[in-house]
Amino acid sequence: MAEASESKRARNLILVDLHFKEDRGYFIEDLSMLLASGMPIFSALAAIRAELRSRRMRDAVDSIIADVDVGSSLWSAIERTEVFPKRVVSLIRVGEEAGRLSENLRVVVTQQRRESDLHAKVQSATLYPILVLSLAVIIGTGISWFLLPRLATVFYAMNIELPLFTRILIGFGNFLGNYGYVVVPLFLLLVAGFIYVLFVYPKTKFIGDRIIFALPGFRRLIQEIELARFGYILGSLLDTGLPVVEALESLWGSATVSFYKDFYGHLRGSVEEGNSLKKTFDSYKGVQKLIPTSVRQMVVAAEQSGRLPSVLLEIGKIYDDKTENTTKDLAIMLEPILLVVVWIGVVLVALSVILPIYTLVGQFN
Numbered sequence: 001m002a003e004a005s006e007s008k009r010a011r012n013l014i015l016v017d018l019h020f021k022e023d024r025g026y027f028i029e030d031l032s033m034l035l036a037s038g039m040p041i042f043s044a045l046a047a048i049r050a051e052l053r054s055r056r057m058r059d060a061v062d063s064i065i066a067d068v069d070v071g072s073s074l075w076s077a078i079e080r081t082e083v084f085p086k087r088v089v090s091l092i093r094v095g096e097e098a099g100r101l102s103e104n105l106r107v108v109v110t111q112q113r114r115e116s117d118l119h120a121k122v123q124s125a126t127l128y129p130i131l132v133l134s135l136a137v138i139i140g141t142g143i144s145w146f147l148l149p150r151l152a153t154v155f156y157a158m159n160i161e162l163p164l165f166t167r168i169l170i171g172f173g174n175f176l177g178n179y180g181y182v183v184v185p186l187f188l189l190l191v192a193g194f195i196y197v198l199f200v201y202p203k204t205k206f207i208g209d210r211i212i213f214a215l216p217g218f219r220r221l222i223q224e225i226e227l228a229r230f231g232y233i234l235g236s237l238l239d240t241g242l243p244v245v246e247a248l249e250s251l252w253g254s255a256t257v258s259f260y261k262d263f264y265g266h267l268r269g270s271v272e273e274g275n276s277l278k279k280t281f282d283s284y285k286g287v288q289k290l291i292p293t294s295v296r297q298m299v300v301a302a303e304q305s306g307r308l309p310s311v312l313l314e315i316g317k318i319y320d321d322k323t324e325n326t327t328k329d330l331a332i333m334l335e336p337i338l339l340v341v342v343w344i345g346v347v348l349v350a351l352s353v354i355l356p357i358y359t360l361v362g363q364f365n
Helices: 002-036 041-051 055-069 074-081 086-098 101-157 164-199 205-214 216-239 244-254 258-272 277-282 293-305 308-364
Strands: none
Touching: 002 041, 002 055, 002 101, 041 055, 055 074, 074 086, 086 101, 086 216, 086 244, 101 164, 101 216, 101 308, 164 205, 164 308, 205 216, 205 258, 216 244, 216 258, 216 308, 244 258, 258 277, 277 293, 293 308
């Protein structure tokens, strides 16, 4: 009963988290549409609140309604909930102060859709190899654990001299047979911990980022995704009238790759000191690995001509289109490599079983 209760509670927590993320995304989208239609702010918030499934988002909307009711601005009420990123709050603040709130909300909606598209492209590029390799490991472990020890009993009874690779696999299978119920869960925990340390934990995440960035196909994909985010987020924020330092702060907060985050932090600090983008680019070591020369030249020229927001948006659009092609190319490149890896594993396992059988048949003859 206790285990069932814990399992049910865990499922409920997962569903609550999923509902919160969905509701948080729909909140801005629905608010933009309702305000654009001319609906008063209180009516719009009440209508949105009635459709929310996440308790956390309902509490956040209740807090926003209460703050706005006592005269607080919408952006400060949203900021106090600590639900939305700083760049969203900044866009709402600028739009509210300039009298173009619904337009800025539409910019936020477009940004959210772009972020979702970028995440989907990353997932589509990594899901296939992870799935294939995971299935290969699971099937190989199952054969070693359950099949080979039974065959080993037959081979040893026939007093057959086994090939080296067959003896290795049988030894691995016997080891799993004796300790597998402890070793396999422990191995899975170690793998999960390894992945967490390399790709999730903030203080060591840079190691995993550098490993992925060193892979030829993934390096190109990561660079194009970050350039698309760089161009669109910074361009759209500047286009709405947000000060450049605040826009760079929001760009820094949205970065997911550690060395791009470091670069955006340097960019923000240097511009805040009054330096131009050209001087900022030149002063950052290794900038050529992050931002191509052509893009840097476009940004510098746009800064000098006063067309920086429009040029950044164009850069974002160009690299957003490039990520689509790169994702397809990466899948095409990985498919034959994975097929070869799986084929080698299948051949080795098959030979480890077939060779002793041929030896047994030879003895019978």
